[in-house]
Amino acid sequence: MLEQLLIFTRGGLILWTCREIGNALRGSPIDTLIRSCLLEERSGAASYSYDAPGAAYTLKWTFHNELGLVFVAVYQRILHLLYVDELLEMVKDEFSKIYEPKRMVYNDFDDMFQQLKKEAEDLAEKMKKSKQPVKAVNANLGKKQGLGQKGGVDGGNKKKSGDDGNGDEEGNKTKNYGYENGHSNGEHVVNGEVTAVVGANGKENRSSNSGAFDKDKLKKLRGGKNGGKKTNTTAVVSKGPKEEPKKKPRVWNDSAPETKLDFTDPVSENGADDVPDVAMDQGESMMDREEIFSSDSESEEEELGKDAKVETKKTGWFSSMFNSIAGKASLDKADLEPALKALKDRLMTKNVAEEIAEKLCESVAASLEGKKLASFTRISSTVQAAMEEALVRILTPRRSIDIMRDVHAAKDQGKPYVVVFVGVNGVGKSTNLAKVAYWLLQHNVSVMMAACDTFRSGAVEQLRTHARRLQIPIFEKGYEKDPAIVAKEAIQEASRNGSDVVLVDTAGRMQDNEPLMRALSKLIYVNTPDLVLFVGEALVGNDAVDQLSKFNQKLADFSPSPNPRLIDGILLTKFDTIDDKVGAALSMVYISGAPVMFVGCGQSYTDLKKLNVKAIVKTLLK
Amino acid sequence: MDMENLETRVKIQIQKWIVEAQELIQRTPPSQLYAAVAVVGFTILLLILIKLFKRTSSNTIVLTGLSGGGKTILFYQLRDGSSHLGTVTSMEPNEGTFVLHTETTKKGKIKPVHIVDVPGHSRLRAKLDEFLPQAAGVVFVVDAVEFLPNCRAASEYLYEVLTSASVVKKNTPVLILCNKVDKVTAHTKEFIRKQLEKEIDKLRASRTVVSEADVTNEFTLGTPGEAFAFSQCHNKVSIGEASGLTGEITQLEEFIRNLVKA
Ligand SMILES: Nc1nc2c(ncn2[C@@H]2O[C@H](COP(=O)(O)OP(=O)(O)OP(=O)(O)O)[C@@H](O)[C@H]2O)c(=O)[nH]1
Ligand SMILES: [Mg+2]
Numbered sequence: 001m002l003e004q005l006l007i008f009t010r011g012g013l014i015l016w017t018c019r020e021i022g023n024a025l026r027g028s029p030i031d032t033l034i035r036s037c038l039l040e041e042r043s044g045a046a047s048y049s050y051d052a053p054g055a056a057y058t059l060k061w062t063f064h065n066e067l068g069l070v071f072v073a074v075y076q077r078i079l080h081l082l083y084v085d086e087l088l089e090m091v092k093d094e095f096s097k098i099y100e101p102k103r104m105v106y107n108d109f110d111d112m113f114q115q116l117k118k119e120a121e122d123l124a125e126k127m128k129k130s131k132q133p134v135k136a137v138n139a140n141l142g143k144k145q146g147l148g149q150k151g152g153v154d155g156g157n158k159k160k161s162g163d164d165g166n167g168d169e170e171g172n173k174t175k176n177y178g179y180e181n182g183h184s185n186g187e188h189v190v191n192g193e194v195t196a197v198v199g200a201n202g203k204e205n206r207s208s209n210s211g212a213f214d215k216d217k218l219k220k221l222r223g224g225k226n227g228g229k230k231t232n233t234t235a236v237v238s239k240g241p242k243e244e245p246k247k248k249p250r251v252w253n254d255s256a257p258e259t260k261l262d263f264t265d266p267v268s269e270n271g272a273d274d275v276p277d278v279a280m281d282q283g284e285s286m287m288d289r290e291e292i293f294s295s296d297s298e299s300e301e302e303e304l305g306k307d308a309k310v311e312t313k314k315t316g317w318f319s320s321m322f323n324s325i326a327g328k329a330s331l332d333k334a335d336l337e338p339a340l341k342a343l344k345d346r347l348m349t350k351n352v353a354e355e356i357a358e359k360l361c362e363s364v365a366a367s368l369e370g371k372k373l374a375s376f377t378r379i380s381s382t383v384q385a386a387m388e389e390a391l392v393r394i395l396t397p398r399r400s401i402d403i404m405r406d407v408h409a410a411k412d413q414g415k416p417y418v419v420v421f422v423g424v425n426g427v428g429k430s431t432n433l434a435k436v437a438y439w440l441l442q443h444n445v446s447v448m449m450a451a452c453d454t455f456r457s458g459a460v461e462q463l464r465t466h467a468r469r470l471q472i473p474i475f476e477k478g479y480e481k482d483p484a485i486v487a488k489e490a491i492q493e494a495s496r497n498g499s500d501v502v503l504v505d506t507a508g509r510m511q512d513n514e515p516l517m518r519a520l521s522k523l524i525y526v527n528t529p530d531l532v533l534f535v536g537e538a539l540v541g542n543d544a545v546d547q548l549s550k551f552n553q554k555l556a557d558f559s560p561s562p563n564p565r566l567i568d569g570i571l572l573t574k575f576d577t578i579d580d581k582v583g584a585a586l587s588m589v590y591i592s593g594a595p596v597m598f599v600g601c602g603q604s605y606t607d608l609k610k611l612n613v614k615a616i617v618k619t620l621l622k
Numbered sequence: 623m624d625m626e627n628l629e630t631r632v633k634i635q636i637q638k639w640i641v642e643a644q645e646l647i648q649r650t651p652p653s654q655l656y657a658a659v660a661v662v663g664f665t666i667l668l669l670i671l672i673k674l675f676k677r678t679s680s681n682t683i684v685l686t687g688l689s690g691g692g693k694t695i696l697f698y699q700l701r702d703g704s705s706h707l708g709t710v711t712s713m714e715p716n717e718g719t720f721v722l723h724t725e726t727t728k729k730g731k732i733k734p735v736h737i738v739d740v741p742g743h744s745r746l747r748a749k750l751d752e753f754l755p756q757a758a759g760v761v762f763v764v765d766a767v768e769f770l771p772n773c774r775a776a777s778e779y780l781y782e783v784l785t786s787a788s789v790v791k792k793n794t795p796v797l798i799l800c801n802k803v804d805k806v807t808a809h810t811k812e813f814i815r816k817q818l819e820k821e822i823d824k825l826r827a828s829r830t831v832v833s834e835a836d837v838t839n840e841f842t843l844g845t846p847g848e849a850f851a852f853s854q855c856h857n858k859v860s861i862g863e864a865s866g867l868t869g870e871i872t873q874l875e876e877f878i879r880n881l882v883k884a
Contacts, residue, residue, distance in 0.1 A: 011739070012694045012712030034711040039745050068714065104706050393745040400778050405828040
């Protein structure tokens with residue numbers, strides 16, 4: 001049974017709901033859907049799962065972009081409703097016939113709806129009898145919703161219907177889903193992994209198109225990890241080609257002549273003593289400098305023009321010219337395809353992870369299909385504008401990233417503010433930790449470092465050198481100690497000596513290194529830091545997704561807490577070495593939902609910046 | 623025929639025109655030229671004046687505040703005098719130019735108001751910057767029931783509004799509207815005002831520390847050295863109550879009609 005069907009405007013006004021059904025929904029599934037799926041550029045997915053006390057709903061939706069309407073159906077997840085997609089499409093067709101922007105009351109739609117519902121149910125019934133229910137529905141769905149790009153969406157789609165909230169069993173079953181749907185492309189193995197994990201929690205999320213462990217899911221992990229824990233690990237299938245743990249010999253060496261901040265080598269420790277101890281005079285951190293970003297609108301337009309020209313050449317300029325003057329009836333998938341493809345490729349040349357570029361394009365497509373093209377606009381520029389809006393939305397932090405405010409708040413409570421730096425090997429954790437320390441110092445915040453990388457030899461010395469140059473206390477206990485304990489003692493020490501902030505350095509670790517990930521999870525669980533900062537290289541491409549999602553996943557899996565702490569901020573390093581390949585920023589934010597709080601962009605202590613969202617978006621679309 | 627061909631032809635044509643224009647200028651006597659320049663200058667001046675005049679008499683009121691505060695409900699109460707079937711989280715702004723619903727029965731010609739309801743979801747905050755510059759007044763809607771859990775977020779958002787360039791430069795009046803007072807658990811507007819002031823005071827401290835340059839807006843709030851109070855703002859900041867659900871919105875309407883005279 002359908003729980004509810006709603007029709008509302010993108011502005012948020014409900015135009016029609018089915019009163020016959022009349023069930024009050026538990027929790028607020030619709031608002032949650034909008035906030036954590038539709039507004040997070042995940043509307044390309046085919047359904048969304050909502051859980052509240054006493055409720056497990058699946059939501060499906062479709063847009064009428066030209067009229068700015070949204071149609072959402074809500075049903076109990078345990079029910080295997082096959083007709084929902086059809087029903088939504090039919091409702092959309094019929095409702096758009098009677099819709100007028102001025103009109104607010106649509107009681108007369110009630111009868112029509114009952115009729116449509118009956119039709120849809122009959123159809124589903126018939127299909128069931130003809131013994132190929134799943135495929136038929138999915139084929140239709142792909143076409144109708146216009147988002148079945150790769151079938152990944154459908155794959156997930158099916159699995160939910162089987163997800164009876166029966167955790168353990170579910171975890172094992174999920175692997176087969178992709179197959180069950182007749183989609184047996186390699187990606188689905190990955191999909192199986194993700195869903196297995198989530199399914200085990202009695203929750204699952206639709207949007208896992210191609211194995212991304214995305215944020216909604218993380219949230220769910222955060223939300224509840226009750227029971228079924230075993231399956232979490234059993235069903236894990238490792239993802240495609242993985243880069244070997246590589247310890248790069250300080251990548252920045254080749255781009256910059258001198259590595260002023262590199263004290264990695266313990267041997268150089270003596271040498272480092274010669275370095276002037278006081279590093280406090282290096283000028284203001286770039287965090288404090290207003291970035292002047294001249295929006296060179298002229299060249300932008302020119303660029304757009306050029307783009308469009310390429311586009312027109314391909315499609316034959318006459319028809320395109322005609323379309324642009326007349327204003328095309330309404331955009332369909334085929335119209336958007338070439339422009340989206342071009343955009344996706346462009347994003348990927350900027351180093352955006354492929355699956356993320358893909359999902360973004362799906363989401364943009366979902367928001368444009370059916371829209372009328374305004375006169376004198378080109379499809380390519382319409383798509384570009386929609387993508388630009390989407391990118392700005394993603395990169396705009398969902399919460400305030402005012403660390404200073406948080407530091408002061410902690411101070412008011414008489415507690416030190418604890419930041420844990422985590423990340424894979426060789427990304428520049430310690431160096432950027434020092435930069436953050438420098439920035440804090442400049443704002444009269446007293447800082448203490450905690451050397452909790454008790455794993456890699458030389459790490460403690462490296463940090464000690466930074467501490468000496470910055471003249472700040474460092475807490476160290478040598479090697480071989482449990483880093484969680486070292487951190488705990490460091491925090492106690494900071495409370496005693498009145499330090500405002502404790503910056504905890506941890507050992508770099510590959511996301512697949514189970515013992516080390518377990519140790520990290522413990523460190524975070526034991527010390528409940530105020531900020532878990534993921535340090536990542538701006539150089540990474542597709543691996544960004546893997547790193548961040550695995551880090552979050554492992555932190556969740558290994559934590560004894562039902563509400564495990566996950567990554568809540570990102571520090572992007574080596575930003576000066578990537579030129580216009582700024583895609584990692586987007587990939588990381590999209591996959592983790594955490595904002596980029598700092599950007600490391602050079603060799604000296606002052607080279608720490610905030611992320612300039614506008615500049616990034618502009619570069620991505622260039 | 624392809625594009626390049628067309629382009630070169632257009633270029634040639636334009637060049638021809640330029641040459642002709644130059645010849646024309648050389649042939650006409652200077653006095654006539656000066657007159658022409660004067661006329662052009664005068665027109666531009668006039669246009670600028672009109673634009674300035676228009677801006678001062680803006681009839682735009684912007685509804686803003688955190689998601690779930692009740693902006694959309696208030697928007698429809700103002701427009702239709704009804705909350706219809708209710709609302710869900712907005713994904714796009716609601717915009718409309720209309721005579722307030724309570725005024726539709728009045729006789730005579732009434733000036734319509736342009737009201738914009740900007741979604742509160744933080745991903746959509748960028749939209750606010752589009753509308754603030756044309757605002758004659760800003761209504762910051764606060765959920766008086768669920769106030770405490772959202773106090774800090776609301777304060778940060780309000781701080782942003784109060785220090786945004788256009789609000790500061792144009793002294794845009796701000797009404798802090800405590801919504802949902804139909805519920806018995808709603809906090810009083812006095813309580814809410816105090817909490818907001820306290821929170822903004824803290825924010826101000828941390829922001830001025832950082833504000834040497836890295837915060838995007840360079841404006842600071844209130845009098846340094848004193849605890850922050852809304853009365854210190856250069857623009858008028860008032861506080862009111864409303865219930866979007868029951869349609870109890872007189873204070874909101876008064877605020878609007880004070881700024882956009884009927
Ligand atoms: N009790 C009560 N509930 C209200 C009142 N005003 C709004 N609500 C409820 O609050 C919820 C949110 O209202 P909206 O108008 O959609 O909120 P909004 O500010 O537009 O939120 P966004 O669009 O997300 O920014 C709805 O469920 C309303 O029914 C009120 O005066 N009293
Ligand atoms: Mg709204």
